Amino acid sequence: xxxxxxxxxxxxxxxxxxxxxxxxxxxxxxxxxxxxxxxxxxxxxxxxxxxxxxxxxxxxxxxxxxxxxxxxxxxxxxxxxxxxxxxxxxxxxxxxxxxxxxxxxxxxxxxxxxxxxxxxxxxxxxxxxxxxxxxxxxxxxxxx
Amino acid sequence: xxxxxxxxxxxxxxxxxxxxxxxxxxxxxxxxxxxxxxxxxxxxxxxxxxxxxxxxxxxxxxxxxxxxxxxxxxxxxxxxxxxxxxxxxxxxxxxxxxxxxxxxxxxxxxxxxxxxxxxxxxxxxxxxxxxxxxxxxxxxxxxx
DNA sequence: GCCTATACATAGGTATCCGATGTAATGTCG
DNA sequence: CGACATTACATCGGATACCTATGTATAGGC
Numbered sequence: 001x002x003x004x005x006x007x008x009x010x011x012x013x014x015x016x017x018x019x020x021x022x023x024x025x026x027x028x029x030x031x032x033x034x035x036x037x038x039x040x041x042x043x044x045x046x047x048x049x050x051x052x053x054x055x056x057x058x059x060x061x062x063x064x065x066x067x068x069x070x071x072x073x074x075x076x077x078x079x080x081x082x083x084x085x086x087x088x089x090x091x092x093x094x095x096x097x098x099x100x101x102x103x104x105x106x107x108x109x110x111x112x113x114x115x116x117x118x119x120x121x122x123x124x125x126x127x128x129x130x131x132x133x134x135x136x137x138x139x140x141x142x143x144x
Numbered sequence: 145x146x147x148x149x150x151x152x153x154x155x156x157x158x159x160x161x162x163x164x165x166x167x168x169x170x171x172x173x174x175x176x177x178x179x180x181x182x183x184x185x186x187x188x189x190x191x192x193x194x195x196x197x198x199x200x201x202x203x204x205x206x207x208x209x210x211x212x213x214x215x216x217x218x219x220x221x222x223x224x225x226x227x228x229x230x231x232x233x234x235x236x237x238x239x240x241x242x243x244x245x246x247x248x249x250x251x252x253x254x255x256x257x258x259x260x261x262x263x264x265x266x267x268x269x270x271x272x273x274x275x276x277x278x279x280x281x282x283x284x285x286x287x288x
Numbered sequence: 289g290c291c292t293a294t295a296c297a298t299a300g301g302t303a304t305c306c307g308a309t310g311t312a313a314t315g316t317c318g
Numbered sequence: 319c320g321a322c323a324t325t326a327c328a329t330c331g332g333a334t335a336c337c338t339a340t341g342t343a344t345a346g347g348c
Binding site: 174176177201202204205209212227228229231254 | 330335336337338339342343344345
């Protein structure tokens with residue numbers, strides 16, 4: 001009855017969720033905002049709809065998220081020169097700095113904790129990161 | 145300037161967050177409710193305050209979460225026989241069934257995805273799960 | 289019997305999401 | 319070229335999930 005692959009897959013989600021929840025409290029920046037600027041950092045300037053698809057949220061949600069990011073000065077929103085309906089959202093220097101700040105906070109916490117866990121070495125960490133990264137399709141849409 | 149431990153630690157959080165976000169959409173159950181019944185499943189009956197500490201949320205938040213769980217029939221809330229101020233929250237059979245259902249959905253998705261990733265074997269998954277699990281202190285309170 | 293600490297509940301506010309719906313620009317097709 | 323569907327967003331109304339501040343009742347020390 002016990003299927004190791006299945007059981008471990010379930011555990012992976014549970015522990016990943018708890019890690020994320022613990023780390024989120026370390027910085028006061030809203031999670032939704034961080035996700036958006038993180039996506040912009042990786043993909044470059046994108047429209048509202050594309051951002052929503054990549055972030056797996058509805059388009060109105062992304063409209064609101066981008067509006068609040070503009071208020072914070074973390075992104076710029078300009079009309080698309082090639083399509084008067086569309087917008088182009090660009091990461092600003094302040095947004096890039098904020099992203100770096102939060103990532104550093106997260107990394108500090110995880111790295112410090114790992115340093116006192118002798119049973120896990122750098123290879124284990126690299127393995128975990130590669131597995132989590134590969135689990136999510138970048139563009140296509142599977143069940144995940 | 146590049147520190148592999150630090151960089152990988154940051155990436156771990158980013159990819160874990162994306163995995164969790166992707167998986168959350170697979171079931172329609174509220175995430176807060178699932179976390180609470182998951183904690184009850186592991187720890188057994190707990191009071192409101194203890195639940196809040198374990199789940200890293202404020203006590204009023206947990207009061208509300210438990211109230212909605214009682215409405216759904218997933219937990220029972222009874223007065224603590226040894227302390228008239230306190231309550232004891234207990235996982236119900238329906239709650240246990242819901243927990244199993246969502247865990248199965250999550251595990252199915254992750255396992256299916258891993259099955260088509262030849263570069264990751266069961267050992268890699270076990271390594272990742274162990275690392276994520278050990279990252280979080282069970283009771284004490286570090287920076288994580 | 290006080291007085292403080294503890295276990296919750298309530299009130300009020302913010303952030304984050306959703307679906308439904310409206311608007312304006314784009315592309316298509318006869 | 320004009321009707322029409324499609325696309326890219328914005329707005330609205332509402333739900334959920336958090337928070338802080340504050341109130342209430344019981345417990346326990348002296």
